[in-house]
Amino acid sequence: MVRQRIRGLRQARGWSLDSLAARCHLSPSTLSRIETGHRRIDLDQLVVLARALDTTIDQLVEPVDDADVIIRPMRHQEPGLATWVLSREPAQRGGNLVAKMRITPERRTGPGHLSVHPGREWFFVLSGSALLHLGARQIPVGAGNAAEFSTMIPHSIGALNGPVEILTIFDQDGERAHAQSSDPSAGV
The missing domain is CATH 1.10.260.40 (lambda repressor-like DNA-binding domains)
Known part of the structure; x- marks a missing residue:
């Protein structure tokens, strides 16, 4: 070669x-x-x-x-949430973490389950409908739509009327916060 x-x-x-x-x-x-x-x-x-x-x-x-090209993601499962990391060691490269998530109604979200941390988060709804809890607001996000927000606002993402699949991107701060949280009740 x-x-x-x-x-x-x-x-x-x-x-x-x-x-x-x-x-x-x-x-x-x-x-x-x-x-x-x-x-x-x-x-x-x-x-x-x-x-x-x-x-x-x-x-x-x-x-x-x-x-060096193909990423074979492993599934991480917790109650109401399955996650597949689709990027390689982003924090070590100064990049972002990309993940696919499947959220079901069993996932605890909303008041009492919101998280706050430095950073920004972006997600795109592949199928179903997500319910973004952002502070006191509840924002439905349907298939084909995206949301972006500061993670300094208390937040969580849940499923609305059945399972939802999203593609999400965390910046370095968001990736660190979500990687450190192993509590299934912590917000996404």
């Missing part, structure tokens, strides 16, 4: 073997044998090839399987 990437980058730039060979101080025949697999690539050659192609060694040698 490394050899194909080298050839592909060279060709994408419109460079001949001679042109790339001159940029990385290799002979055209050595470069040709590297690209065709008739010569082993030494680390020092990989370094100069990456530099000449304006890329990184990591990009040249990254794996070709789908493990």
Whole structure:
């Protein structure tokens, strides 16, 4: 795969073997044998090839399987709520947590079950209807609609008239607060 990437980058730039060979101080025949697999690539050659192609060694040698692309979410179940995390370690990357949630009427929400924490939350209703408890307000959010709010307002999300499935995004503060809460009665 490394050899194909080298050839592909060279060709994408419109460079001949001679042109790339001159940029990385290799002979055209050595470069040709590297690209065709008739010569082993030494680390020092990989370094100069990456530099000449304006890329990184990591990009040249990254794996070709789908493990770095496909996320296989595990289901986390608690009374009235099933959650599938759809993003990779967002807090470590400075990103957001994306999750799919299935909320049933058994989930305790509303007064006495509201949570408050720094951050923002966004959710999109995939199916069913959600009932967003936001402070003293109760806001129905139907399929195909989204809601966004500050999580400094006491809040929880429940199901309205049957199960609801949502796609939700928490910023770093919201993700930390929800990850630390293992209390099933805590608000979403």
